[in-house]
Amino acid sequence: MARSYAQAPITTVSAANGIEYAYREVGEGGVPLVLLIHFRGNLDNWDPALVDALAQRRRVIAFDNTGVGGSSGRTPSTITQMAMDAIAFTDALDLVQIDVLGFSLGSFVAQEIALIRPALVRRVVLASSAPQGAPGMHGWAHWVIDAVGEPEIDPARVLDVFYTQSPESRSAGEKAMGRMFTRTELDAPTTWQTRHAQYDAVSAWGVPNFSLLERVTAIQAPVFVANGDNDPMILPRYSHLLAGLIPQARLKIYPDSAHGFLFQHHAEFADDVEAFLTDPR
Amino acid sequence: MARSYAQAPITTVSAANGIEYAYREVGEGGVPLVLLIHFRGNLDNWDPALVDALAQRRRVIAFDNTGVGGSSGRTPSTITQMAMDAIAFTDALDLVQIDVLGFSLGSFVAQEIALIRPALVRRVVLASSAPQGAPGMHGWAHWVIDAVGEPEIDPARVLDVFYTQSPESRSAGEKAMGRMFTRTELDAPTTWQTRHAQYDAVSAWGVPNFSLLERVTAIQAPVFVANGDNDPMILPRYSHLLAGLIPQARLKIYPDSAHGFLFQHHAEFADDVEAFLTDPR
Numbered sequence: 295m296a297r298s299y300a301q302a303p304i305t306t307v308s309a310a311n312g313i314e315y316a317y318r319e320v321g322e323g324g325v326p327l328v329l330l331i332h333f334r335g336n337l338d339n340w341d342p343a344l345v346d347a348l349a350q351r352r353r354v355i356a357f358d359n360t361g362v363g364g365s366s367g368r369t370p371s372t373i374t375q376m377a378m379d380a381i382a383f384t385d386a387l388d389l390v391q392i393d394v395l396g397f398s399l400g401s402f403v404a405q406e407i408a409l410i411r412p413a414l415v416r417r418v419v420l421a422s423s424a425p426q427g428a429p430g431m432h433g434w435a436h437w438v439i440d441a442v443g444e445p446e447i448d449p450a451r452v453l454d455v456f457y458t459q460s461p462e463s464r465s466a467g468e469k470a471m472g473r474m475f476t477r478t479e480l481d482a483p484t485t486w487q488t489r490h491a492q493y494d495a496v497s498a499w500g501v502p503n504f505s506l507l508e509r510v511t512a513i514q515a516p517v518f519v520a521n522g523d524n525d526p527m528i529l530p531r532y533s534h535l536l537a538g539l540i541p542q543a544r545l546k547i548y549p550d551s552a553h554g555f556l557f558q559h560h561a562e563f564a565d566d567v568e569a570f571l572t573d574p575r
Numbered sequence: 576m577a578r579s580y581a582q583a584p585i586t587t588v589s590a591a592n593g594i595e596y597a598y599r600e601v602g603e604g605g606v607p608l609v610l611l612i613h614f615r616g617n618l619d620n621w622d623p624a625l626v627d628a629l630a631q632r633r634r635v636i637a638f639d640n641t642g643v644g645g646s647s648g649r650t651p652s653t654i655t656q657m658a659m660d661a662i663a664f665t666d667a668l669d670l671v672q673i674d675v676l677g678f679s680l681g682s683f684v685a686q687e688i689a690l691i692r693p694a695l696v697r698r699v700v701l702a703s704s705a706p707q708g709a710p711g712m713h714g715w716a717h718w719v720i721d722a723v724g725e726p727e728i729d730p731a732r733v734l735d736v737f738y739t740q741s742p743e744s745r746s747a748g749e750k751a752m753g754r755m756f757t758r759t760e761l762d763a764p765t766t767w768q769t770r771h772a773q774y775d776a777v778s779a780w781g782v783p784n785f786s787l788l789e790r791v792t793a794i795q796a797p798v799f800v801a802n803g804d805n806d807p808m809i810l811p812r813y814s815h816l817l818a819g820l821i822p823q824a825r826l827k828i829y830p831d832s833a834h835g836f837l838f839q840h841h842a843e844f845a846d847d848v849e850a851f852l853t854d855p856r
Contacts, residue, residue: 505785534818
């Protein structure tokens, strides 16, 4: 087993749906924590500093969903299908109970997993998240999708979305990117097909529909909702909305941070996740 | 003009709807701030320490809505009618623009006023509030309505709802009650008819209906949402829900406090309201 996420090799597993899933894991013990990454992200987009902190006392598994990075198949264009595919992956690993940490697009998938197969999910962490049907988020702000949606991804423009304009946040962002991509074995890049399919899925999720806000009230697992106070991609008010809709959710908004708050504040966020996952309540 | 709310006399004004409204006012200047009180409350249920702090730089007006306390008529049993009646009162005073601070039941009325006559309302403060249709609040918890809904109101049981069990919160509550009721000219008590009509209105407001959550997104005025972190009457998660639904809302949750957080933290809350009302944005 790898000691740190930066050294963790890519492993593959064949699932019953015919997909060969690529994943990396670190740590051991406890209920496995499955990570669900953001729009266009692959295994390399998890900050090793965060994953290693999370893996101190538990098994942590990052994977590429269907069609993403090193996994086979075509990326589906609905959050529901992404959730079913993620469940196929956990089934392939014979996981009977998991905690999930979904980030951005991954947090939408995490909600769906908890709704589709509640018995699988013990606890849920939603980072930079929003409930399906929330008003005002459809398709993201123009400058945001322009910054992260181009064929060639410009790291400087990604920094604009993931970090604030403060020197502290920018510096933290540059360090996180450095940690992500200093590994020797990189994952396969995500494709243009993945970009389109994921954007379609996110846009459908963002079509305003107040009656759909009821869906998350069915999540029985304890939920921890977290966001940066200046996230331009998924506004903090959607974290408030989730915390208002889910009866027992806890909420934390991290200061001077944006979409990448969980990498910027990796030590504090990992501590908060650990406290949440081990809370006896 | 009265120097302090504790000395402010009760004045009456005849409105076009035939109701004689009882009110007290203190302070002068600026856009008048109209206060909307809680379930079964009358003019005496505003803590003079809070009202005086709010009135440092502005005219502050507390009034009894139709059928309540010293005002004539029968209390209506819908929030919408209460809002229309409140507008009749402001019309009777020739107010062309107001700020509103609604507390609990009064915060529901404040939302309706902002929706029925948006041009009247410059800024809105919602204290211990919830949007119409929010899940899980219908009729209040049994022990809460038992504590505040009996024919004879027991101050000790009111303290249980308005303040936490901490010595600091209880002591603040006892002091606030002392400040409220040491005046010489007391308002007429609220009646059993008012109790029933207001409870019916609050219960109808709390019938879960996710499609109605959309209503508050039409509020154009800036909104400040505030609550105590342990309010058992209107849970803090409904403040999160409001902050998630209203595009530009600001939110503050006050520590170690319950339904009466605004009296317990009167100096801090008054400062926050002042900052909100004078914010150039």
